[in-house]
Amino acid sequence: SSNSGGASGNSDAPKGKIIGFDFPFTTIAVYGNLKKFAEERAKERGYEMRYTNDNGDLAKQTSGVSAWVAQQLPAIVAFPLEPTAMESIGKRAREQGQIFVSYSVQLKNSDGAVLFPGVDSGKVLGKNASDFVNQKLDGKAKVLILGNDSLDVGKQRNQGLMSVFPQAAPGAKIVSTQNATTRAEGLSITSQVLSANPDVNVVLGYDDDVALGAYQAFLQHGIAPDAPNVYIGSQDGTQESLQTVAKNGIYRCTVAVRIRDIGHAIVDVPADLLEKKATAPKVASIAPVAITAGSPELADYLSDYTR
Amino acid sequence: MLQVSNAMKRYGGVQALGGVTLDVAEGTVHALLGHNGAGKSTLIRALSGATTLDEGRIELDGDVLQLESPRSAIAAGIATIHQNLSLVGALTVAENIFLGNEKRRGLFVRRGQQRDQAAETLSQLGLDGIHNRRVATLSMGTQQLVEIAKALERHSPRVLILDEPTAALTHGEVEKLFEQVAALRARGLHIIYVTHRLAEIEQIADHVTVLKNGEVVLSQPTANLHRDDVFRAIAPGRSTSGGAGVAHAVNGPAEAHSAAASQAGARPSGGLEVRRLDGHGLRGVDLQVKAGEIVGLYGPLGSGGSAILDILAGARRNWAGEIALGGNVYAPRSPSDALRKGVALVPSDRRSRALFAGMTMSENVLIAKAQRVSRAWLRSTRRERQAFDRVAADVNLIPRDPRAVAGLLSGGNQQKCVLARWLVISEELRVLLLDEPTQGIDVGARAEIYSLLRRAARDEGMAVLVNSSDVEEVVAIADRAYVIVDGAITGTVAAADLTEAQLLNLANQ
Amino acid sequence: MNRPAPATRGRSKLLSALVGSALLIGVVVMLIGFSVASPLFLTPNNLRQILLEGSVLALVAAPLTILVLMGMIDLSVGSMLGVGGVVAGELMVRFHVNPLLAVLVAVAVGVLIGLANGTLVGFLRWSPIVVTLGMLTALRGVAQVIAPQTPNGFPAGFGSLGAGYVLGIPAPLFFGAGAFVVAAVFLYRTPWGRHAYAIGVNREAAFLSGVAVRRLPMIAFAVTGGAAALGGVLDAARLDAAPGGTLGVGFELTVLTAVLLGGVAFEGGRGTLFGAVLGVLFLVILQNGLTLLNVQNYYQDIANGLALVVAAALNFAAERQGTAGGLTALLDLVRDRQVRPAAPQAENTPIPAEDGLVTK
């Protein structure tokens, strides 16, 4: 069932049941979770998964995905570090008859997409955070934003966040906006900001890792894990963050797209396209949900990990 | 009695030691001689634990010694002063003397005690007040004596090995060294003494062994030995009275050369004239070298001879004074600038300042020439090969293989390579500067180098300036000589009075 | 003087050829192994892909090899890649400059930065590693200051520079291969090539021999800067975007890895361009093949790392020429005995006593 050597062109589209999933942030927590669900669904449908080793490195991502194109993998799902950078690769893949699905963003050159747009995620967090500030903090707060503007997702999430939060919580003062990429950086920067500004009480993280670091920083600065006037919120919905949110403490919210659903969509979208299921949607759009301790979804989301 | 029996050591394709047997009696000085690469240093490295023999046995008073590291050799009572000094420039004299052998209390160094004891040992050697100086700031001679102090501070040494200790010493320092060696002999040490200077044998050695290609070719008490026998053992087939240079090298002062033969000068106008040169420790140096003439510059190490040569070659800047080359103002900005103007330097300290050890013989020889025989920026292999073959034959490089790795050649051949680097572009050169040109070079090669220099002056009309701290050498090679002490010229010796005594006299005024 | 000739270059060549071959053998073994393991590997498309991946690496590895041979190093290339891409990108997107002009300006900027490195390191003789590590960090900031928003959507012609094919050959390969050809001609066919080696082996001796010990490194830094900027332009063209924060991040270590893998000594004076080419190929083939075999990224890291450690062993064996010869050099290394001391290297290293190995 394997394809012939150097075949190319639509007439001889690559066959086989292999899906390549390219996720550039190989070191972040959500990756492991995603892979787990993707594998689960792939097994159900009789597919084999392939992965790249991008290490967050644009050059490696480009080369890894290009290699799949050259090697004519039947289907590719890619999460572009730089969306424009992926267009030409997607174009080539499609010319060869490969299925090319984009992840997280919509590309011009793709057969389908698994979407949970970063802008929306940021907006949801901004809404949830501003509600907390307005309801529980009398509209006043000192805010630290942990962003990551060297990444496109980071920029998008931040853009969404900033399009909502400042207007919705006019009394909140943004004390500091910093770049953080890892849990350790989240911890270190939050600690430093806290020792200088002990009254910072809201942290908005662009992903769960940096927020978990920030959470740790608050605990270490002697703030009770359930201090009523503190809000830490982030985006991703990883297992550890969900667990922390479930404690009903200062880590109040993670804006989650259900990792299980994404993991499954990573397989379903390209598989449906490969199997030419006309009725199946070409775009799986997964809406971000703000998960808090009181969210009805919390238990479901968490149970995904314990099966 | 220190006994070495059947010592064998191979380095890749080279049999450095091919079964050497050597007996050194207690309370004697045993001289070890031989051409460059004969295996002297290898034997000594084996005795000092720096290398292990492939085969052979080393016994001290009947006990077989296991010398697997310098540490074990030191513990066995063997103190060694290596050819390349084993001092660490950045540390103080006291720290060096006790390096690897520190006085300590518990885990900690007793620096006060080290300083006091170092000061005491040093003052026995006539060196006062230097124990806190950094070794890098001392002259070579002083460093050599510090090495001796270091050797003496080792656990009660029974064997003292000196590998070419006088190569870089001044006359006075040599005398001082010999006094110490004699005193140590009297204390009953076994002393092995390596040298290329035959004259020293009579002065200090009780027994002579000559190595050739890793084998003993002569071993006799000094008493009934003639210098010529030793010379023949080292460099067979070369007559000791043949070339004038050889005679001088071996027999020391002889009649001075006839006046400079500048008539051969084919060059436009060579001569170099230096006036009131200051800077780098120099104090108003005046000197002159005419085309076709070999001028010697004699002075104890650190007197400034090297500074003059470096300045003339463009290697040091920030001097004051006037220099004229062929009548024109000459102020080299860099060695390449000096070369363009026809001035080339063979620096002292070949390994660190002249040789490209990891590169081939032809790359070493043609480093400046390649550009000159290139065509439209591209190298011409054929013309390079021709140039190499010609000069290799001229200076008698051995092996005459352009691809031989320079670092593996004998010292003499290395020096000939460096000299050939300039001889191969001799048509562009007007002045050749040489700094300690035969340091550490065997008598045979030394004679060859002298005759090459003489040819450069006589046949090619170059102005040749040789800086040397070896009186014998100055007398052997120079037509005329200056004596420099402490950065100032203290005298000029014309051809007629060019004798060792005269030079030493001027140096000690 | 009739004793056996000392080890000649011939032997050293044999050994270095053998060590070169160890890498070559490695590359061939990988090619065979991956072909057997996956039918997708040995396809024209995939091979072209591999060459494409190696192109920018080769483009920068070529001048960098010359720098390393001179005993220098340029760690700032990663960020220069970023700056080059960003400058060209901004010019085209924000200022609507003609693509060709934009590329030329970007390369000129790279050359200027290289000249700055060259002045500080080659001329003023500040420490290469400290200066260029500093430049690496500083220029990454500069790239992001120049373009806080990623410029993208370049004119069509520009894209073909990075992703186009000429006669079926990926366009960037012309630059990568071209760089190696030029570097090879420079290094082996001009006198300055020997000078570069001479500077690496013994700078002082080179200086006293009239070699341009300041100008040559300076030029090499400038060329490296230009090549890195051009590399950034090609990457940007391929990506159709020039993200200042990520373009070329980590590239300095990848290219250094390739050069060191290829047997070029970090201290200078030893190594060949051919080795560096093999180093580049080794890296890109390994990465391509492991991705194909779906080896987990962790194990890819381990394989890459171990390759470098093995390279260190091979280089060491090459250095110790006097060995019995051939592959026994490696056996000796393993047997931990018998290894003869090396030929003397750069003056600055005293002839190594063989204390390094013999345990006895």
Place this chain on the structure above:
Amino acid sequence: MNRPAPATRGRSKLLSALVGSALLIGVVVMLIGFSVASPLFLTPNNLRQILLEGSVLALVAAPLTILVLMGMIDLSVGSMLGVGGVVAGELMVRFHVNPLLAVLVAVAVGVLIGLANGTLVGFLRWSPIVVTLGMLTALRGVAQVIAPQTPNGFPAGFGSLGAGYVLGIPAPLFFGAGAFVVAAVFLYRTPWGRHAYAIGVNREAAFLSGVAVRRLPMIAFAVTGGAAALGGVLDAARLDAAPGGTLGVGFELTVLTAVLLGGVAFEGGRGTLFGAVLGVLFLVILQNGLTLLNVQNYYQDIANGLALVVAAALNFAAERQGTAGGLTALLDLVRDRQVRPAAPQAENTPIPAEDGLVTK
């Protein structure tokens, strides 16, 4: 011997003290500047925070300084940090091992890895930079293989190792400061300290003097490995998590930056522990102050990078001791003239001709 003494230890001390002070002055200027710019800076809390940030850096910088002084380098520390944290984390979380035991095992693993580095580099004498660059990559893979899922939620007592305070002092600081005290005693009070310098200046001479030229670097590598693993444990304790993929990523460059900033020569043989401490402080204060002032990270990069370039200039000035003296050394550098040739340094460095500077 009655000629004027060339540059003596005294003068070199003065100069290196002055260069040390240049950094010290830099640190003081920053302290003043940041205090003026922000009232939040000079608070006990923030100062404590700065010290906490510097602790792990100091813990590893101390043994690394000794390695660099010996002419060695260990680039694998970043990944060893990761491995140390992950090993301790997995032991506690997955195998419910007692925290103290887990820490001990993690440090032991670090020591073993260090010994492996030490064997390859110190004993077999393979190239330090190539070997440890390889280990850096390989060990990052290993850390992730050990713990594909981030272990977190450690026993309470363990956390205080990274985040606890003893007498108001952050716990990690005891390790960081302790490491420097031990290293200082080793370097300046024991014979082996002199040996370390001797190896860095002239390995051959040290060997011939009976110095343990293989064992000493090996031990230093082992200690560096242990320290890095302990650093990883402290970081994990502080984070309450040990992410194998990110813990310690890039740390090797940060710690090397600190050491080089502190004036320790990359080639070995020159530098002080005091300098390295200042380097660490400089880095953490700069980062803290810029974060506090909410300076964009781009400019933080630029500042960090330029600091290194300035450090290169200062180190160079320190090397050229024979200079007119004092801060004029720097003026001379700028005026590009007048610089006297340096006093001869290490035997291995030929007396530098001043070709590097004078243009006339």
